[in-house]
Amino acid sequence: NRRNVLDSRICFADGFSFGVATASYQIEGAWNVSGKGEGIWDRYTHAHPEIVVDRSNGDVADGSYYKVKKDVALLRELGISFYRFSIAWSRILPNGLSNYVNEDGIRYYKELLAELRRNHITPVVTMYHFDLPQSLQELGGWTNPIMAEYFVDYARVLLDTFGDEVKIWLTFNEPYTFCEDGYGGIEAPGANSSGFEDYMCGHNVLRAHGMVYRMFDKEYRKKIGGHMGITLDFSWLEPATTSEEDQQAAETARQFYFGWFAHPIFSKSGDYPPIMRSMIDANSKRQGFYHSRLPYFTPEEVKMIRGAYDFLGLNHYTTYLIKHGSRRLGVQPSFVDDMNVIKFQKDEWPKTNSSWLKVVPWGFRKALNWVRLNYRNPKTLITENGVSFERGLRDTKRVNYIDSYLRALHTAIHQDGCLVVGYAYWSFLDNFEWTRGFSERFGLFEVDYQSPNLTRTARLSAKYYTNVAKTGCLPNNFADYTYNTD
Numbered sequence: 001n002r003r004n005v006l007d008s009r010i011c012f013a014d015g016f017s018f019g020v021a022t023a024s025y026q027i028e029g030a031w032n033v034s035g036k037g038e039g040i041w042d043r044y045t046h047a048h049p050e051i052v053v054d055r056s057n058g059d060v061a062d063g064s065y066y067k068v069k070k071d072v073a074l075l076r077e078l079g080i081s082f083y084r085f086s087i088a089w090s091r092i093l094p095n096g097l098s099n100y101v102n103e104d105g106i107r108y109y110k111e112l113l114a115e116l117r118r119n120h121i122t123p124v125v126t127m128y129h130f131d132l133p134q135s136l137q138e139l140g141g142w143t144n145p146i147m148a149e150y151f152v153d154y155a156r157v158l159l160d161t162f163g164d165e166v167k168i169w170l171t172f173n174e175p176y177t178f179c180e181d182g183y184g185g186i187e188a189p190g191a192n193s194s195g196f197e198d199y200m201c202g203h204n205v206l207r208a209h210g211m212v213y214r215m216f217d218k219e220y221r222k223k224i225g226g227h228m229g230i231t232l233d234f235s236w237l238e239p240a241t242t243s244e245e246d247q248q249a250a251e252t253a254r255q256f257y258f259g260w261f262a263h264p265i266f267s268k269s270g271d272y273p274p275i276m277r278s279m280i281d282a283n284s285k286r287q288g289f290y291h292s293r294l295p296y297f298t299p300e301e302v303k304m305i306r307g308a309y310d311f312l313g314l315n316h317y318t319t320y321l322i323k324h325g326s327r328r329l330g331v332q333p334s335f336v337d338d339m340n341v342i343k344f345q346k347d348e349w350p351k352t353n354s355s356w357l358k359v360v361p362w363g364f365r366k367a368l369n370w371v372r373l374n375y376r377n378p379k380t381l382i383t384e385n386g387v388s389f390e391r392g393l394r395d396t397k398r399v400n401y402i403d404s405y406l407r408a409l410h411t412a413i414h415q416d417g418c419l420v421v422g423y424a425y426w427s428f429l430d431n432f433e434w435t436r437g438f439s440e441r442f443g444l445f446e447v448d449y450q451s452p453n454l455t456r457t458a459r460l461s462a463k464y465y466t467n468v469a470k471t472g473c474l475p476n477n478f479a480d481y482t483y484n485t486d
């Protein structure tokens with residue numbers, strides 16, 4: 001056992017696993033190498049460099065495509081037990097369709113998986129982390145229902161090709177983010193028609209997820225075994241005051257931001273959250289539409305999607321306050337208008353290098369308990385939690401963030417009974433932070449983008465995290481401050 005009775009450290013259960021996470025477009029580079037097809041983030045950053053604060057892109061990024069051996073050696077040094085990464089759809093199927101498989105793309109991921117196996121590191125693979133093949137976006141992308149079928153074809157190629165080595169699969173990373181910010185906002189593909197295409201995107205992503213899970217469950221599980229889930233992002237949403245209105249507004253916001261995708265899959269009844277259904281139907285009617293802007297599932301689809309999980313992948317970074325909104329008439333239909341709440345953060349909450357990311361560990365505990373209570377305590381893997389701070393190797397603030405969030409997680413598990421089986425820190429390396437480019441660094445390892453071989457250097461947080469991963473306990477001598485965790 002890890003500890004003796006006088007040991008004051010906080011320790012996680014022996015079976016609890018620590019890992020790190022990355023995503024293909026953010027680290028690989030080699031955007032047009034060895035047969036890889038163009039993806040929507042390649043197109044978007046090349047056509048609209050101004051959308052990224054430092055006008056950078058993922059053409060080169062961390063060059064991870066060329067650094068498999070070196071990077072897995074760093075993972076080994078970190079002492080982590082699993083590595084979450086994503087596969088670039090257009091590296092496997094350059095034009096998105098399964099009629100042409102790019103063998104070199106297969107080779108790259110086979111090489112990575114072999115290196116991980118040699119180092120006894122378990123792979124956790126995300127099938128889709130925002131990087132849709134551009135050729136499929138030209139067909140309307142996720143707003144086109146046929147995209148679900150194309151995703152099933154892609155998933156089948158992945159399961160056939162990698163199913164003997166990969167036992168933990170995530171279909172999607174953060175559908176809220178790529179549907180709302182992508183089809184309703186400024187991220188790729190930049191459709192920017194919120195209130196319409198974001199709901200179409202979400203509808204087809206949920207269908208795609210359900211179809212792939214049922215295929216996995218029926219055709220692959222007995223052959224290759226394994227577990228399949230989906231990763232959802234859940235910022236905790238706290239009522240700004242104890243008023244009935246604000247408490248109602250916070251619950252509505254949780255259902256719109258998280259329940260949009262969690263309720264159809266993890267709730268007992270399935271389908272969209274009732275509050276989303278009723279508010280969007282009513283708003284659409286009032287706005288003169290014959291059909292609700294939120295599509296309807298058929299009864300068969302509700303059944304297919306409900307319970308389509310072995311575990312929940314949960315990303316959590318921060319917390320917001322929610323106030324009730326005042327009904328605004330005549331505005332452009334949008335997700336935010338449908339929800340009709342005011343979202344903000346307290347000025348005194350500790351800041352980071354990302355404007356949206358405030359350090360609020362107690363929100364992590366609340367989010368986990370809301371999941372436990374609303375979805376019957378599903379087996380949960382924390383697939384991302386992390387923080388951006390200014391550059392520098394002595395990143396004590398990042399150590400304090402991780403230490404405080406792990407304390408909140410420990411309380412949620414050991415006091416509240418949340419069934420969390422592991423934790424991945426975001427991110428292994430500094431990487432391309434979407435519209436924030438390389439200006440916001442999340443890595444345990446600093447990447448020197450000026451150096452020709454993109455040198456990786458361990459920060460203090462890498463040493464802290466190695467101690468945690470190897471002992472399963474929070475060391476007493478690293479963090480010099482604990483943020484409020486209750």
Ligand SMILES: O=S(=O)(O)CCCN1CCN(CCO[C@@H]2O[C@H](CO)[C@@H](O)[C@H](O)[C@H]2O)CC1
Binds near residue numbers: 023355426432434
């Ligand atoms: O509030 S603002 O309007 O100023 C912009 C908010 C943009 N958000 C940021 C948080 N992200 C969820 C986490 O997103 C995750 O976290 C990591 C760090 O961001 C990303 O690198 C990962 O790819 C992603 O999975 C969703 C998009």
